[in-house]
Amino acid sequence: MTVTWKSFLLRPRPSRRTRDEFVAYTQSWARPGSMEPQLGFRPWASDDDPPSHSLPALAAAHVVAGFDDDRISRAFRWGLFRAYFVDHRTISLPEVQADVAEAAGLDRNVFLERLATGREDAVEAVIAEHEEANEHGITAVPTVVIGGAVAIPGAQEVDTYLRLVDRVAELRTAS
Numbered sequence: 001m002t003v004t005w006k007s008f009l010l011r012p013r014p015s016r017r018t019r020d021e022f023v024a025y026t027q028s029w030a031r032p033g034s035m036e037p038q039l040g041f042r043p044w045a046s047d048d049d050p051p052s053h054s055l056p057a058l059a060a061a062h063v064v065a066g067f068d069d070d071r072i073s074r075a076f077r078w079g080l081f082r083a084y085f086v087d088h089r090t091i092s093l094p095e096v097q098a099d100v101a102e103a104a105g106l107d108r109n110v111f112l113e114r115l116a117t118g119r120e121d122a123v124e125a126v127i128a129e130h131e132e133a134n135e136h137g138i139t140a141v142p143t144v145v146i147g148g149a150v151a152i153p154g155a156q157e158v159d160t161y162l163r164l165v166d167r168v169a170e171l172r173t174a175s
Contacts, residue, residue, distance in 0.1 A: 009130045014052040017050065023044050030043070031155065046088030052090075055123060055126060059126050062125050063119070069105075076100060142155060
């Protein structure tokens with residue numbers, strides 16, 4: 001099995017919700033949080049502002065991928081998830097991204113320098129991946145594509161993924 005991370009812009013442009021609107025939105029995290037309690041998802045409970053939009057964090061993840069270290073790139077992505085869903089930090093801010101990069105094993109200043117010089121290319125890459133997803137009819141996060149053909153939109157029970165992986169494997173074996 002190969003896992004390929006692709007960018008998908010949940011909110012392509014900055015938008016401001018009131019704190020109450022954002023906290024109400026984060027109530028939707030209860031379902032995926034209940035599916036895997038170890039993830040620690042919980043409604044926003046921080047005095048920090050919510051992120052302005054998803055593009056800055058996704059661009060930062062592309063910059064980190066440019067360091068060509070899968071371990072660090074994976075740790076950075078998971079660190080962003082934790083910073084947002086568990087620690088309730090404003091992951092659209094470069095200083096928060098730098099904290100996550102440092103925790104993932106990068107030198108903070110080197111990360112910030114690469115972010116400053118590579119942001120434009122990273123933004124273009126994120127937008128290209130988002131457009132590719134749209135061309136393939138992907139409209140939800142996460143969307144898991146199995147066997148290059150079966151797209152599963154949204155957070156699903158683990159059994160759903162396992163059943164579909166088994167089915168795709170059966171079809172490949174039969175053909």
